[in-house]
Structures are given as structure tokens and as C-alpha cells.
Ligand code: HEM
């Protein structure tokens with residue numbers, strides 16, 4: 389027998405499964421029905437949540453790096469955030485193999501549960517600046533979840549941190565726009581758009597902010613693709629049924645396609 393010299397006795401050593409805690413990870417899939425596709429559905433969501441966990445950590449690190457003027461590090465972290473979103477986007481192709489006939493065999497078992505109640509998803513939206521406080525309600529019954537959302541609201545969003553960088557580096561932005569952590573979705577602002585116009589008109593003089601702006605545009609571009617892939621998958625699988633979470637379903641998700649995380653970065657392009 390040729391075992392290529394591989395270690396085989398793990399009776400007193402840490403193995404692959406030990407390190408990754410696979411007993412717990414792989415026993416956390418508990419389908420509620422006999423429908424074959426429920427396992428696909430569960431794994432699709434669990435892997436998405438794992439990637440979201442990594443994404444949230446990178447967003448935290450990136451915000452801290454920008455606040456401390458460590459831009460090259462922030463660029464690396466934001467590039468990773470976007471690559472994680474790309475990973476999430478590619479996952480939809482697996483779920484799209486599930487037809488309406490497959491899904492309806494277990495949809496009732498889901499009750500009122502829905503991705504609408506994803507804490508990590510909401511934290512990502514809040515971290516990016518889409519701070520719709522009404523979205524906290526489904527988390528009110530879980531004190532740790534409500535506290536995590538409150539803690540996020542006590543921090544400046546990624547966009548605010550970027551605008552704070554601009555304010556520290558010679559751009560005229562009142563403290564009211566970059567100081568206190570936002571408590572509502574960011575609204576398009578003429579003064580902010582004027583700053584981006586200055587940056588994009590002289591990229592050499594404003595190279596760091598220009599690079600930062602393009603990283604944000606990249607991030608929002610991939611985030612929009614996620615929303616679009618989601619709503620297209622939903623339409624394919626449940627048509628125009630109401631969502632289990634209580635919204636209008638596709639109608640609600642289509643409205644969310646219009647959300648602009650960094651509106652001035654898109655609108656400034658009309659002026660360039
Ligand atoms: C067949 C698959 C899916 C269907 C039919 C579906 C359906 C829906 C619907 C109808 C909503 C609106 C809320 C409601 O009333 O329920 C929603 C929201 C949501 N779903 Fe899904 N979904 C699917 C897969 C996924 C996957 C794989 C994820 C990944 C984590 C996900 C995450 C979310 C999130 C985060 C929201 C809230 C979006 C927002 O508020 O903007 N969904 N989904």
C-alpha cells in the first residue's frame with residue numbers, strides 16, 4: 389500500500405475535521421420535509437451566510453483602515469469584499485436548477501421564515517449605508533441580534549468613512565454629513581456629488597480618493613448583481629406569489645433594485 393507518507397494516526401492529534409469542526413458544521417442541515425431539494429436550499433443559504441460572515445469582517449477592517457488613512461490595506465480588503473460578492477453571485481446558478489415543482493414540495497414547511505430576516509444581510513446593508521430602521525423589527529425578539537444592529541448603527545457606514553477621508557484631505561464637507569453615524573438610508577447630496585466631480589476631473593491630483601471611489605462603484609456593481617440574481621431566481625421559482633416573509637415578493641424585490649448605496653458616485657458620471 390502506498391500512502392505517500394501521509395499521516396494516518398490521529399488518535400492523539402488534531403485532524404482536518406477537528407480543526408474545521410466539521411461534526412458541527414455538517415450536522416447543522418436539518419430538512420423539515422422529505423423533499424430532495426430542501427438540502428440544496430439549506431446548503432445554499434448556509435454557505436451564503438458563511439460568506440456574509442467573512443464579508444462583514446472585511447467591511448469592518450476596511451472601515452478601520454480608511455479611518456486610519458491606511459488606504460493600500462483598505463483597497464485589498466474592499467477587493468476581497470467584491471470577490472466574495474462575486475462568489476455569492478455565482479452560487480445562484482446552483483439554486484436555479486430547482487424548479488417551481490421542486491420548491492413547492494417543501495415551501496409550506498418554511499412557514500413565515502424568509503431571507504428578509506437574515507441578520508447578517510441586514511448588517512451588510514447597514515454597514516454599506518442603507519440604514520432603513522424598519523428592517524430592525526424582525527430582530528426585536530432576539531436581544532443579541534437587536535444589539536448587533538444597534539452597534540452597527542452606532543458606527544459610521546463605509547460611505548461615511550470614505551467621505552470622512554475626503555474631509556480630512558482637503559475637501560469641504562460639513563461635519564453634519566460625515567460626523568455622526570447615519571440613522572437613515574443615505575440620500576443623494578449635491579455637495580457630495582460636487583466633490584466627486586472634482587476628484588474625477590483631476591484624477592492625478594486626487595489619486596487616492598479616485599481609487600477609493602472606483603472600489604465603491606465596483607462593490608455596488610456586484611451588490612446590484614446579487615439583487616438582480618435574487619429577484620430573477622425568485623421570479624423563476626415562485627412567480628409573483630407573496631413572500632413567506634409577508635412582502636409582495638418579486639414586486640418588493642424589484643423596488644429594492646432601485647436602491648442606490650453610493651448615489652453621488654453614479655450621478656456624477658452624467659457630468660463628466
Ligand atoms: C428559491 C429561492 C428563494 C426564494 C423563492 C426567495 C424569495 C424571497 C422573497 C419573496 C423575499 C421577499 C421577502 C419575503 O416576503 O419573503 C426574499 C427576501 C430575501 N431573500 Fe430570498 N429567496 C430565495 C433565495 C434566497 C437565498 C439563496 C438567499 C441568500 C441568503 C436569500 C436571501 C434573501 C434576503 C437577504 C432577502 C431580503 C432582501 C431585502 O430585504 O432587500 N434568498 N427572498
Ligand SMILES: N[C@@H](CC(=O)c1ccccc1NC=O)C(=O)O
Pocket residue numbers: 433495498501502503504626630631632633
Ligand atoms: N421568501 C421565500 C422563502 C425563502 O426563500 C426562504 C425561507 C427561509 C429561509 C430563507 C429563505 N430564503 C430567502 O428568502 C418564499 O417566499 O418562498
